[in-house]
Amino acid sequence: MLYADLAARFEELEATGSRLEMASILSDFFKGMDARDIRSVVYLSQGKLRPDFHGVELGMSDRLVLRSISSAAGVPLGKTEKLWIELGDPGLVAERLIAVKKQTTLFSEPLTLARVIRNLEAIESADGRDSQTKKTKLLAQLLHDSSPVEARFLCRIVTGRMRVGAGAMTILDALAEAFAGKEDRPLIERGYNITCDLGLIAETLATEGLEGVESIKVAVGSPLKVMLAERLPSVEQILERMGGRCAMEYKYDGIRVQAHISAGEVRLYSRRLEDLTSNFPDVAAALAAGCRVKDAIIEGECVAVDRDTGAMLPFQTVTHRRKKHGMEQAVRDIPVRIFMFDMVYADGEDLTARPYEERRRALAESFEIGGQVELTKMRVVGSVEEGLAFFNEALEDKCEGIMAKSLAEDSVYRAGSRGFLWVKYKRDYESALTDSFDLAVVGAFFGMGKRTGGYGALLMASFDEDTGMFCTVCKLGTGFDDGFLAGMPALLDDGLSETRPRSVDAKMTPDVWFEPTVVLEVVAAEISKSPVHTAASALTGDGSGLGLRFPRFTGRVRDDKEPDQCTSVQEIHGMYLLQDRGGSETGE
Numbered sequence: 164m165l166y167a168d169l170a171a172r173f174e175e176l177e178a179t180g181s182r183l184e185m186a187s188i189l190s191d192f193f194k195g196m197d198a199r200d201i202r203s204v205v206y207l208s209q210g211k212l213r214p215d216f217h218g219v220e221l222g223m224s225d226r227l228v229l230r231s232i233s234s235a236a237g238v239p240l241g242k243t244e245k246l247w248i249e250l251g252d253p254g255l256v257a258e259r260l261i262a263v264k265k266q267t268t269l270f271s272e273p274l275t276l277a278r279v280i281r282n283l284e285a286i287e288s289a290d291g292r293d294s295q296t297k298k299t300k301l302l303a304q305l306l307h308d309s310s311p312v313e314a315r316f317l318c319r320i321v322t323g324r325m326r327v328g329a330g331a332m333t334i335l336d337a338l339a340e341a342f343a344g345k346e347d348r349p350l351i352e353r354g355y356n357i358t359c360d361l362g363l364i365a366e367t368l369a370t371e372g373l374e375g376v377e378s379i380k381v382a383v384g385s386p387l388k389v390m391l392a393e394r395l396p397s398v399e400q401i402l403e404r405m406g407g408r409c410a411m412e413y414k415y416d417g418i419r420v421q422a423h424i425s426a427g428e429v430r431l432y433s434r435r436l437e438d439l440t441s442n443f444p445d446v447a448a449a450l451a452a453g454c455r456v457k458d459a460i461i462e463g464e465c466v467a468v469d470r471d472t473g474a475m476l477p478f479q480t481v482t483h484r485r486k487k488h489g490m491e492q493a494v495r496d497i498p499v500r501i502f503m504f505d506m507v508y509a510d511g512e513d514l515t516a517r518p519y520e521e522r523r524r525a526l527a528e529s530f531e532i533g534g535q536v537e538l539t540k541m542r543v544v545g546s547v548e549e550g551l552a553f554f555n556e557a558l559e560d561k562c563e564g565i566m567a568k569s570l571a572e573d574s575v576y577r578a579g580s581r582g583f584l585w586v587k588y589k590r591d592y593e594s595a596l597t598d599s600f601d602l603a604v605v606g607a608f609f610g611m612g613k614r615t616g617g618y619g620a621l622l623m624a625s626f627d628e629d630t631g632m633f634c635t636v637c638k639l640g641t642g643f644d645d646g647f648l649a650g651m652p653a654l655l656d657d658g659l660s661e662t663r664p665r666s667v668d669a670k671m672t673p674d675v676w677f678e679p680t681v682v683l684e685v686v687a688a689e690i691s692k693s694p695v696h697t698a699a700s701a702l703t704g705d706g707s708g709l710g711l712r713f714p715r716f717t718g719r720v721r722d723d724k725e726p727d728q729c730t731s732v733q734e735i736h737g738m739y740l741l742q743d744r745g746g747s748e749t750g751e
């Protein structure tokens with residue numbers, strides 16, 4: 164395949180805002196291509212060379228890319244840098260300068276997809292003292308033979324700016340359209356949810372059809388999308404929903420990890436698929452030592468504990484284990500335990516379709532419990548009194564609340580879905596009306612008064628699972644301490660966007676826009692209809708959106724969540740229906 168074909172599709176995708184149209188562009192493209200190319204095409208359309216959990220990045224800085232552009236276009240670096248300051252995006256710089264060069268150059272070899280992949284892989288693996296020079300050369304070779312549009316996308320891929328708007332859900336739609344039927348979409352999505360590898364699903368569909376995807380199994384080394392919980396406002400409602408009896412577990416306030424164990428080797432993944440093994444080497448070693456089966460995938464919550472008393476410490480303590488630097492010291496200073504709550508694979512067997520009690524039994528039997536490896540505290544309850552007593556014990560033991568889990572036969576592990584088989588009930592629900600919200604930052608307003616010179620407030624959005632858009636729900640200006648205010652540009656500015664990002668649905672216009680990348684935890688007094696926010700406008704019945712009243716930042720940056728894992732529009736709408744309706748409107 165010629166890379167020009169792919170770049171032309173990227174351009175078409177970029178030009179449309181409609182998810183349906185994107186899916187149709189992609190499906191036509193998929194149908195017409197050699198099945199051997201589809202895997203790379205899918206990764207590249209997301210700006211990657213392989214799935215996220217491999218944790219490798221092309222990692223070229225803007226300045227390095229400018230050097231490649233200068234060399235390929237035969238333009239002095241000073242001029243390239245000046246244009247970069249003006250345009251902000253090395254992709255646009257490359258497009259402009261390569262266009263000028265093309266008018267004067269006669270010979271260049273057409274770029275094939277295979278050649279692009281080869282050079283990108285070499286860029287990815289370049290290391291050593293002269294790695295920067297190597298990377299610059301490899302990219303310059305590609306740019307030399309690129310058309311202006313090809314150059315634009317190449318530079319976006321290597322700098323991590325590839326955002327043509329085709330998210331995972333759109334690609335799954337396109338795959339269903341190209342190789343199966345709409346009705347097969349859930350099966351294809353299931354394949355994705357248990358592998359987190361869109362390229363693999365695309366290639367399997369293209370070469371083996373739906374049957375191939377159906378036979379994909381959970382595998383050690385390939386993380387699953389995590390199962391998530393719904394929320395209900397009382398123990399009574401939880402029991403009612405679960406048929407009068409359920410298992411309750413403590414809801415620990417730590418960092419969720421998925422451990423993949425194979426012949427004594429352990430890898431730990433976060434819920435956004437980062438490899439956390441080096442952050443919790445002690446937990447990995449304890450799991451390896453305590454595991455009685457050969458292969459396993461389990462999930463648990465890593466919680467910091469007091470060295471002397473073993474008491475659980477607040478969430479902030481365990482976040483020191485997520486730092487990039489000083490990890491050895493943090494491992495020494497902050498003892499951590501893993502509280503395991505699920506087992507989805509054991510010795511060659513996929514347990515995801517087994518009911519909760521069976522999985523729990525398998526988990527208990529597969530590990531030596533003690534030291535750093537614990538099971539979540541669990542009790543089967545059959546009355547509101549028993550449920551409340553367990554909830555109070557959880558709070559006394561410094562947990563956030565409880566997780567109720569269905570004991571029904573169909574209480575399977577649903578990778579990637581949020582449902583009522585698990586229901587959370589937290590301390591906050593007793594005093595405030597709702598849960599906290601995890602929201603993506605999509606814009607900022609310049610500060611005034613004490614905040615002049617920095618950002619004063621942020622425009623926050625939730626994710627619409629039906630449309631793939633980020634819809635605004637509040638303007639957030641409360642709960643920031645001085646340290647956070649000062650650090651805001653460093654936290655947010657990587658995502659700066661000249662115009663409203665294509666994935667953002669907003670009526671308000673902030674002073675600056677951000678691509679949704681950073682997720683913050685927010686509490687609010689109420690959810691109400693709003694004329695200025697866009698969340699849930701398709702669900703409220705009268706076209707108005709939903710907004711949060713008196714939102715406040717809790718101080719918690721949810722760097723364990725991808726932006727599309729933030730609280731969804733659908734969840735906010737569900738919470739809105741649950742709360743007592745006061746009827747007031749959110750004006751901002």
Ligand code: ATP
Nearest residue numbers: 390391392412413414415418419464504539566587
């Ligand atoms: P929250 O912000 O409330 O943790 P979330 O969106 O991260 O919510 P939910 O599915 O709503 O995820 O809540 C479940 C989370 O609670 C899990 O992701 C996990 O990190 C944590 N957790 C703590 N204890 C348990 C438990 N016993 N069983 C399952 N999850 C637990």
